Amino acid sequence: MGVRGLPVCVTALTSHVDRASAQRGQRGFRVTVQVLQWTAAVYLVAGLTAGLGLALETRRLERASVALLALGALLHGASFALLHFADNPPPLTDLRSACSFMAWIGTVFYLILLKRSRLQRLVVLVAPAAFLGSFLAALRAPQGAAPEAATGSWPHAHVLLASAGLSLLGLAGLAGSIFLIEHARLKSKAPLDRAFPLPSLEALDRVNAVTLAVGFLLLTMGVITGMIWLQTATGRPWSGSAHESWTLVAWVIYVALVIARFGVKQGSRQAAASAVAGFAFLLFAVVGLEYIT
């Protein structure tokens, strides 16, 4: 299948969206969905190229996959810009938009980290995650005007900051998982895996530290803006919902992780394990709980 065929597949899968959008005459949203379809296609090609590069051990394909991922991130960013400048900007409070935003932030941050560390081979993991995020968003067009409770700057700020924080803490968890795998391999004295050589422990530890620091800051700002949003909408900063309670617990856990990491200077292995456990809990608190309740 050629590169040109991929967006067609994505279009076919999401065609009902196009029809729905067209019926509503929301031209701006339709263009956004098309851009998201292209974004998903480019991410998919980036992931396939990275996989092929690893299988054939071709540096050129590895570099091409990074370039494609960057192109995908550019298109992805453009889709948000298009939404922002639409006649009646929709809220990003639904899960699909938040996932798409998280995927974008994660990709952009990964590309930034790539400048300083040898992490090229992680494209094979980052690109599929980015594809999923953009693909989910491309499945359904934004639903037009926001409900009254979600209008104004605070809901937007809350969703954007919390999603960005979640995304970066997810990156920290991913780096932590890979660190633990590589740590276990080195401890067991197994030979280096040439088929899929992982980044060095030091590089993974740095990714873990940076993403934890920035992600925690964004998450904190997300929690604060969420409380302000609630205060504006209901007159109280705390409603006692399960989402709020569990998110607060997750935030407290992250406070402990940040202190352990930057205050007590825990070891890299412990930091990696903490990042994985912390993100698993956060994911449950923010996303998993939504489905359970």
Add this chain to the structure above:
Amino acid sequence: MMLLGMNHQSAPIHLRERMAVDDPGPLLQKLVDSDDIEEAVLFSTCNRVEVLVLTHSLEGARQRLRAFFRLELARVELPGDFDLDEVTYEYRDSDAVSHVLRVASALDSMVVGEPQILGQTKDAYRAAVECGACGPILGRLFQHAFSTAKRVKTETRIGERPVSVARVAVDLAKQIFERFAEKRALLIGAGEMGEVVLRTLRKSGLESICIANRTPERAAALAAQFGATAHGLDELETLIGDVDVVITSIGGDRPILTLDLASRALRKRRHRPLFVIDIGVPRNADPAIDAIDNLYRYDLDDLGSVANRNADQRAREAERAAAIVIEEQQRFDGWFAALRAVPTIRHLRDRAEGIRSRELEKAFARLELGDSEQAAVDALTRSIVNKILHAPVSRLKQEAEREEGMAYLEIARVLFELDDELDRE
């Protein structure tokens, strides 16, 4: 084409040493001044001495090369009863081509896949070109060898897996540390093995080194070689707290790097990763330190087992590389064989051009044509001849690459009566 040589498999080092050549230029000049040798390249490294020649008389070249090895290459006179055949090998034509490709691709090296051989091959080629001993045929062969080596390097993983303990240690260190060159290393003991590992680490970019030993004088002497600092064993705890890589290679019945010492040092370094390379026999680092997080200990057996697994994998990659070499050898053989068609094609063209010129001369004498008209007719006839010859010439070139293609050349010579011209030449 003929190659006569000796390498690490065919001759002992004391003999290879006698044949080693620093400046091949004058020797190559002597070779190409011989009647039987048209082109020559001399290849001399610590593991091999080989001479490749292009000749029109294989037997003549063989005698000349044997005399060359015995009388001109040997620095010290060889005993009268010395049998050159026992320590040398000889390859001809396709086998010689294949051998050159294998050497350049590091398939014939002591450590298969080692990277230095390609540079040494290029140096040998350059020296032969500079003294005028390497002509178009061997030049083409060496260019082909370089591209084959590049293909082997990119299409196989033959050079990726280190097979020496020191290289394995460097590879592992790079898997732990992102900026390996910025790290600090400590060598405990000043023995030969430790020095070898330290030298490899230094080659890989590591700059900051300290050496601790029971006898500070020996540590100081080694430290001077590496631009390192020398210390006594009483400073170990402080030193381990500061460095990232520890190499232990010191005598003694009991481990010098104990669980207690390592735990204290790790706490001091705030649990930053520490890589311990223990090449001491008996072991200098207590295996119990494996329980410490962020400490990675590899002893000689661990490193050796990784190196052995790498060697097995290299052998598998070498098989893939050998297939590439065969493919490239056949390609070169095809080109070389096609050269046989060159005289026939040249004479065919000369014959056609002779006929055209003579007929044109006669026509111009009969016709009264102006300069521009003569030029037009000249161009027209030249174009007709070229177009008629294009198909048979292309076919001859193509067929000449195959052994059976010789029949085409013979038929062309008979059909166009070219043998007379070839005989005249």
